[in-house]
Amino acid sequence: MFQKILIANRGEIALRVLRACKELGIQTVVVHSTADADAMHVRLADESVCIGPPPSRDSYLNIHQIVAACEITGADAVHPGYGFLSENAKFADILAAHNITFIGPSGDHIRIMGDKIEAKRTAKRLGIPVVPGSDGAVTEEKEARRIAAEIGYPVIIKASAGGGGRGMKVAHTEADLEIALQTARSEAGAAFGDDAVYIEKYLEKPRHIEVQVFGDGFGGGVHFGERDCSLQRRHQKVWEEANSPALNAEERSRIGGICAKAIADLGYSGAGTIEFLYENGEFYFIEMNTRLQVEHPVTEAITGIDLVHEQVRVASGGGLSVKQEDIKFNGHAIECRINAEDPRTFTPSPGTITHFHTPGGLGIRVDSGVYSGYKIPPYYDSLIGKLIVHGRNRVECMMRLRRALDEFVVDGIKTTLPLFRDLVGNADIANGDYDIHWLEKYLAKGE
Known part of the structure; x- marks a missing residue:
């Protein structure tokens, strides 16, 4: 150690x-x-x-x-x-x-998964289902038109080195393709210093499902179930939960098994997250994050396993403390990302926190580094804390979340707490009936 x-x-x-x-x-x-x-x-x-x-x-x-x-x-x-x-x-x-x-993983594995095109090739080789699209970077409009015609419109053009929604454009028809290709390439070059782009089938109403995986450093791998991260704004996750209300036990086991085997075959070491779009019972690989995720606490809540402990153990050469059959899923967990932002305009709100009170009670966890009197600097990400709630089932979890949000107090700055208080009372959210476009449509109605 x-x-x-x-x-x-x-x-x-x-x-x-x-x-x-x-x-x-x-x-x-x-x-x-x-x-x-x-x-x-x-x-x-x-x-x-x-x-x-x-x-x-x-x-x-x-x-x-x-x-x-x-x-x-x-x-x-x-x-x-x-x-x-x-x-x-x-x-x-x-x-x-x-x-x-x-x-964390080796530099080679970070490089492979950091290049979206190479990551997709690798995923396909490892038996992970992928979104139909180009096999590599698309450089000419003629080639783009051919690929789009083969996979069918709408299509999405993505930056190979991209992230956070930059360098992503949707073309609904052939007439849209030229400008979408040019715009995506220009944005990619400006944001990442690499204007390489690729094309994928654009799914109309998918959910964002990610599988938490670990490689043991010795050619073995396990999965810790999935998380549903479909509630997003501008491709940034806002609310995450585990397990996904959209999957059944058979689907959960199937995709988890595929991902665990892929990690083992890759010879991966440490924590990783394999992310998918999910629509009509099918999973489509979009990327792999070779690190701990912001939303890892919901997985810890339903498994009872400390993922940072596992990271340290694996990196020190000790392997994993659990085998796949040891990992059990208990109840339901939801995480809300509390940002120092205006809840309507999402403009950052740095400043001094004059009062900070976190909720408590059974099944409540708050991960935050702030305190009363702390001055939030304007230089970094606006995330100031995460509220994680666990219940025996999703209904109990939602009830507990509503109560916890009512108890949470942050004065002196604006935060996104009012947004979550609205969401927890929404019928679609209560029913688990939402996709990756739901939140932006909801916010647009309120403007």
Whole structure:
């Protein structure tokens, strides 16, 4: 087991990882920018190192500063959390060159899954169902028209190196294709420095289903069930739940088994999430995230297994603590992402929190690094906390969520709590009847 882990992140995920390390008896080091000097994870860590000014490029994305912090403090491993450098293959490679363990997959696996085209090829080779579309990058309009005609309209054009909805355009007819192709390529080049795009069949009313997987580092793999992340705004997840209200036990077992076998065959090590669009009983691979997900607590709630403990165990060479037959699913869990944003316009709302009170009681978990008097800096992601609620079934979970949202108080800034109070009372949400377009349509009606 590791002696000292450096946590290369901030906010609630840094605190989440720190707590897991303390439970395992591992010393912790956190890095922080000058803007985060008063953050909760900085206060609670065994050691802290300031690595630069507020801009991420000068601090949390500064690989040389983070490696130097490891060497200064004697950290023998780095947990990257999510975001920032968590899916940076170069970072993983540099740490390995300095004999520091990256708590995550190999740089090669990060590279494969970070390239959307190569990821799709790999998924297909591993037996994972994929969305019909181009086999690689599409460079000419003539080729794009041929592929679109074969798979049928509507089609979606995506940036190969993309994410967060950038470099994505839908063409409903052949007349739309040329401008969609040009716009997607232009956006991709501007956002990612790579204008390569590919084409897929556009599904009209799919759900977003993701499967939590783990590779043991020795050629084995397991799955921890699925999460439904269909409630999204501008391709950003807002509300996640496990298990999905859209799947039955047979579908859950089938797709989970496919993903676990694929991870084993890939020789993958650590946590990963294989993401799908799901429509009419069929799953279509869209991407794999080679890191811990923001929404991992809902999986922990229904399995009773600490996924960060498993990450540390696997990275240290100890393999997984469970076999597939040991993983049981108990009840239902929902996570709401609480952002420091205006609940109607979604404009960021940095500032000082004057009062912060979290809900409690059976089945309630709040992951947050903020506190009364904490000043939210304007430089980073607006996520300030996650409310995770667990019940014996979905009905009980929704009842408990409604109560927890009523208890949650954040004063001094605007948050998205009012949005969730509206959603929990909506009939479609109560019935689990929604797809990836539902939330944006709902929000548009309220404008």
